[in-house]
Amino acid sequence: MLKPNETKMFHEAGESADAIARQLVANDAIVAALVDKLKAAPPRFIVTCARGSSDHAATFGKYVFETQVGLMTASASPSISSIYHAKQQLDGALYIAISQSGGSPDLVRAASGAREAGAHVVALVNVEDSPLARVADTVVPLRAGPELSVAATKSYLCALSALVHIAARWNGDEALYAALQDTPDAMRATWAMNWSPLVDGLVGAHDLFVVGRGLGLGAAQEAALKLKETCGLHAEAFSSAEVKHGPMALVGRDFPVLFLTxxxxxIAGIREVADEFAARGAKVWVTSSDSAQSHRLPVAAAPHPVCAPLIAVQGFYKAANALSIARGHNPDVPPHLNKVTRTV
Known part of the structure; x- marks a missing residue:
């Protein structure tokens, strides 16, 4: 039986902070050149295109661009191009395609179609000579380095940092860029913190809700996917606003709910929902840097709220890896999955 610190997932997720620190230095000239183009010809709106963990990064990107740049951001369905062959009106759009491998045919086809339709296509990819990179106008490398575990970890976090990097430079927000530079240290500190209460509490679980809101919604989606993928645990992600509709009917005594904040x-609304669920007897965990927070999973204080999801997910990945082993799984080789998903 593997030990938690022997998996590829453990070592790759643990490299995330160093990868982001390297990325910020290596990409700054690339991002500056992209921002010059965006300022010279301001896009009318932003479209993201991705699948899996990369699509959860795109959800985060939506909130980053809409809150920091003020530009409407929507998610494209690759199937519109790949199976329906429909033409889209994308003239004047910024089209951001996100992929670890850059090899999925439907993403490549969608990005190529967007470029033909008049969009400026930006590829956020870990494989810089990939088919997706070749059809893009601008390539922003993720620079996560080799990722051998099927479960994407550092490439996801590098995608988040690349999105914040673009937004900070585009908006001319030096405080946000400085906070992003400080984020790897907060990630390293969180990696060393104790999330064993979450691991112990989910060893025998069958179902779980992961809850976030706004900037944290994409992180909740990513956490839910990783719990399915690596732990064989049925987990669903919700906004703290949406969970109070139909889903909350399932939350009773001992039902587990993880809140990423x-x-x-x-924050006030998320804590209100967490307290309500805890009062019903649910098992509740809340990420927080505040030692007085009830049901706390410790994280280092974020230098900026936009950077908080990177820090929380860093702690979560370590816990998910340990939980996978505790539940008798190998997080590096989930059943029925491959590293590159070639959707058409």
Missing amino acids: QQDES
């Missing part, structure tokens, strides 16, 4: 306008 950031210190912004969303």
